[in-house]
Amino acid sequence: MSTLILTQVNVWLDVVFFTLYPIVLVALGVHFLGNVLTGRAYRRFVKWQWPEHDHAPIKALPKFLHFQHLVCIGLLVLSGLYIRFPFFTGGRPFMRGVHYFAMTVVMVNLIWRLWFAYGSRVRDYREFVVNRRDITTMPQVLMYYVFIKPSKPHLGKYNVMQKSTYILFVPMLIVQALTGLALLEFWKLPVINMTMSDLIVGWWLGPLIGSTSLAVAYARIVHYVINWLFILLVTIHVYLSVSEDFAAFLDFFGLGFLDKRHAQGKAGPAASPGHTPIPAPNALADDVHGATGSDLL
Amino acid sequence: MYRRLPLVVTGGLLLTLLTAGSAAAAQPGMAKPAPSTSQMLSQPATADRTATGSAAPAKSLAPAGTAPYALDFTMPTLGKSGCMVCHGDPNLIRIKGDEYVSYYVSEAVLNASAHGPSKKTPSGVLCTGCHLDFASTGKHSDADWKRTARMACRACHTLEDDAYGKGAHAVNNRPGQTDPNADKKPLCGDCHGAHDIARLDANGLAALHRNGWQVCGxxxxxxxQSYADYYHGAAYKKGAPDAPACWDCHGAHEILPSSDRRSPTNGTNLAATCGGETAGKKCHTNVNDEFLSYAGLIHRRAAMLRENWLYSFIRNAQTGISDALSNIADAVRSWFG
Structure with a gap:
């Protein structure tokens, strides 16, 4: 990469993402307007009809795990953006500390979640596998979200877009952690006497492109891009959890609850006023869009 | 030769008597009391002599042919006597044109400064250590007086003065040609301050590090303004202790323009500058030419952002939309009177 591109990339990344993010916010606003115009918002927020849930009620542990994960991701975004664009005086060392602390918690979460998916008694990794039916029904899911179809196929706990996003989060988190650690240019590991930069990118990327410092510069670019991907995906995730399943959203924050009689798709009378599940019109019922409702993280 | 001895001895005795007389008068509380603030305000010549040089020649007892000194003037001593009798008064001001100019020197600030009492110099640096010409009654302009005070540092800080003399901040007189920018060139005091120069301990160094605007800006x-990239300027301006201050890259006393090959920010020296140590900490490791291209962002990033066509388009669109909304709001307001 020429020197010109290296400096231009630095500027372009900011311009692109600071342009893209408001566009995404506007797009989500337009999407919500679509919900209003098609009557979905009326059915959900006025009639209080929300999707049925396979896993209601949501237990306390997943709620706690999701909540602390949310806090850590929020801290990571806030402290990370502060490190790049310091917006108040004197907080850089503190924010770095916050950033690395939150990263450690998120990594513990990730390891635990992978163990839960593959090693625990539950082994729910199948919930995330994108299978053939997911791919063949993907157009219908997309058409539902752009208001061409009134419903989307309900194939499992998560739809294909959720599965893809959650699967993508795993390598993104790992790469983000590694590139973040690679920015530690001065702290030497005690036994091997190498910096984290040398250990992660210096020994292989450094010789290829000229120096460890340059390799760290590239790591920083990757770290910054993934940071924005997280911000974009999490924003969409929050929007959909509110617009598609606000009942589960409230339940997660202790402001409402999901009736367990509505679990397993068995719709019954509303357990509380205004809490009416959407009856499944056919086999292609509204999906359990319970990302926040049943996802453990 | 010996025939002139009585004349010399007589002259010497006379001079001694005169000097002793003026020294006795200089003892605080013994003879002429120090002028009060009101006296200072009502007697500009005296005030000039003490603070900014002498505008009106006073009685001079110095031998003819030497600089006129007011030897009967209160001698500076330690504590709240001498200079501090007057300059320790927060109300010591002069009216210069439309401005009140303070001549107050805070003893607490002075004592806490690098020139205050320390183990090495228990008495600290006396006022006359820097204000060398304090009692001169010769004609000084304000500029002369300030120059003397602000260049007094060279008497002790010779290495720094030598380096300063080689840099772009030094007056660059050439044979037959006076530096046209001589009046604009900064002296020691312009960057370092005066009575509050910080001690070079951890707190003082931290304070100095934060002082980029005062020193250079x-x-x-x-x-x-252009020092606005993320890792250097933006972080520095928000108080990051590990972000470089101006002098960490540009050097301190021997300041040179980046176009000068001796400057640490000249392209030929960038590797040493970026890969060197700042405050005992190495900034970047194994720097190469490609990495050094990032140095262009340090003062150029804001300009690069402005040159970015997408950014310009968005800013112009923002301005256009903002103006249009403003026009619409004005039109609506005009409809309703």
């Missing part, structure tokens, strides 16, 4: 405002 006030004059180099364009460079200060």
């Amino acid at each position: 006030r004059c180099h405002q364009k460079e200060w």
Whole structure:
């Protein structure tokens, strides 16, 4: 990469993402307007009809795990953006500390979640596998979200877009952690006497492109891009959890609850006023869009 | 030769008597009391002599042919006597044109400064250690007086003065040609301050590190504004202790323009500058030419952002939309009177 591109990339990344993010916010606003115009918002927020849930009620542990994960991701975004664009005086060392602390918690979460998916008694990794039916029904899911179809196929706990996003989060988190650690240019590991930069990118990327410092510069670019991907995906995730399943959203924050009689798709009378599940019109019922409702993280 | 001895001895005795007389008068509380603030305000000549040089020649007892000194003037001593009798008064001001100019020196600030009492110099540096010409009654302009006070540092800080003399801040007189920018060139005091120069302990160094605007930015405002990349300027301006201050890259006393090959920010020296140590900490490791291209962002990033076509388009669109909304709002307001 020429020197010109290296400096231009630095500027372009900011311009692109600071342009893209408001566009995404506007797009989500337009999407919500679509919900209003098609009557979905009326059915959900006025009639209080929300999707049925396979896993209601949501237990306390997943709620706690999701909540602390949310806090850590929020801290990571806030402290990370502060490190790049310091917006108040004197907080850089503190924010770095916050950033690395939150990263450690998120990594513990990730390891635990992978163990839960593959090693625990539950082994729910199948919930995330994108299978053939997911791919063949993907157009219908997309058409539902752009208001061409009134419903989307309900194939499992998560739809294909959720599965893809959650699967993508795993390598993104790992790469983000590694590139973040690679920015530690001065702290030497005690036994091997190498910096984290040398250990992660210096020994292989450094010789290829000229120096460890340059390799760290590239790591920083990757770290910054993934940071924005997280911000974009999490924003969409929050929007959909509110617009598609606000009942589960409230339940997660202790402001409402999901009736367990509505679990397993068995719709019954509303357990509380205004809490009416959407009856499944056919086999292609509204999906359990319970990302926040049943996802453990 | 010996025939002139009585004349010399007589002259010497006379001079001794005169000097002793003026020294006795200089003892605080013994003879002429120090002028009060009201006296200072009502007697500009005296005030000039004490603070900014002498505008009106006073009675001089110095031998003819030497600089006129007011030897009967209160001698500076330690504590709240001598200079501090007057300059320790917070109300010591002069009216210069439309401005009140303070001549107050805070003893607490002075004592806490690098020139205050320390183990090495228990008495600290006396006022006359820097204000060398304090009692001169010769004609001084304000500029002369300030120059003397602000260049007094060279008497002790010779290495720094030598380096300063080689840099772009030094007056650059050439044979037959006076430096046209001589009046604009900064002296020691312009960057370092006066009575509050911080001690070079951990707190003082931290304070100095934060002081980029005061030291450099006030004059180099364009460079200060453009010091806005993330890792250096933006972080520095928000108080990051590990972000470089101006002098960490540009050097301290031997300041040179980046176009000068001796400057640490000249392209030929960038590797040593970026890969060197700042405050005992190495900034970047194994720097190469490609990595050094990032140095262009340090003062150029804001300009690069402005040159970015997408960014310009968005800013123009923002301005256009904002103006249009403003026009619409004005039109609506005009409809309703």
